[in-house]
Amino acid sequence: MSEETADDAGTARPTRVAVTGTPGTGKSTAAGLLADEYDVIHLNDRIKGDEDLWTERDADRDTLVADLDAVREHLGDWSGVLDSHLAHRFDVDRVVVLRCHPETVEARLRERGESAATAEENAESEALDVILSEAVAEHGAEHVYEIDTTDRDPAAVADEIRAAIEGDREPSAGTVDFMDYI
Numbered sequence: 064m065s066e067e068t069a070d071d072a073g074t075a076r077p078t079r080v081a082v083t084g085t086p087g088t089g090k091s092t093a094a095g096l097l098a099d100e101y102d103v104i105h106l107n108d109r110i111k112g113d114e115d116l117w118t119e120r121d122a123d124r125d126t127l128v129a130d131l132d133a134v135r136e137h138l139g140d141w142s143g144v145l146d147s148h149l150a151h152r153f154d155v156d157r158v159v160v161l162r163c164h165p166e167t168v169e170a171r172l173r174e175r176g177e178s179a180a181t182a183e184e185n186a187e188s189e190a191l192d193v194i195l196s197e198a199v200a201e202h203g204a205e206h207v208y209e210i211d212t213t214d215r216d217p218a219a220v221a222d223e224i225r226a227a228i229e230g231d232r233e234p235s236a237g238t239v240d241f242m243d244y245i
Contacts, residue, residue: 077156078142080228083198084161085189086148087168087175087182089212089220093161094146096221101228102143106150110134124181144228151198157206158198159227160236161220164213165190165244190244199236207236 080101082094094103110116110129116137117127131152138145138153151158163171165186172182188194198207208227212220226232 077228079153079155079157080144081150081153081155081158081198082144082146082161082224083148083150083158084194084212085163085168086177086185087171088161088163088189089217090146090148090161092217093212093220093224094144096217097144097224100225102141104138104141104143104145106134106145106147109137110147113137124184125178144224148194151194151201155202155206157208157227158202159208159210159224160195160198162195162209162211162213162239162241163189165241167213186244190241192241195236195239204236205234207234208232209235209238211239 082090084090091105091107094105097103110127116130116133118130119128120126121128129149131149134149135153145153145155151160168189169182169186172185173179177185195207195209210220210223210227223232
């Protein structure tokens with residue numbers, strides 16, 4: 064884990080926060096609303112913009128395969144909010160996992176122009192808690208904050224992320240369940 068800092072009241076504040084989740088859960092939109100308060104790093108944009116940060120293009124999924132070691136080196140001694148479906152793979156103090164009903168994820172991804180196969184794969188991943196499970200395994204449940212974004216506007220989601228960053232809510236891994244989708 065990275066170092067947390069103390070504010071004037073002595074409350075521990077995270078210096079590095081991951082905002083992660085399955086593609087289509089609203090990470091970039093909600094994190095973008097926090098940019099006036101925190102340094103927000105949209106990691107996927109950086110990876111797409113620097114060919115030294117990826118190793119190959121997955122032709123079947125039309126995606127880039129990130130080189131996580133190169134990304135770590137590129138980030139260096141960063142602080143702020145790291146936004147990406149890969150953000151939980153990095154050294155952070157807190158992990159905010161955005162969740163969304165798989166049918167909504169699938170619809171959002173199709174609206175973005177993703178293939179039916181990609182949209183379905185991500186919807187299934189969401190139903191199976193893949194990113195949440197990875198985040199808990201990597202950082203422990205005591206550092207993971209789960210937020211259901213289904214039917215919530217981006218400002219409300221940003222407020223929940225802010226509450227997790229500021230310590231105004233308790234960790235909540237395992238509170239969202241979409242197994243009914245399967």
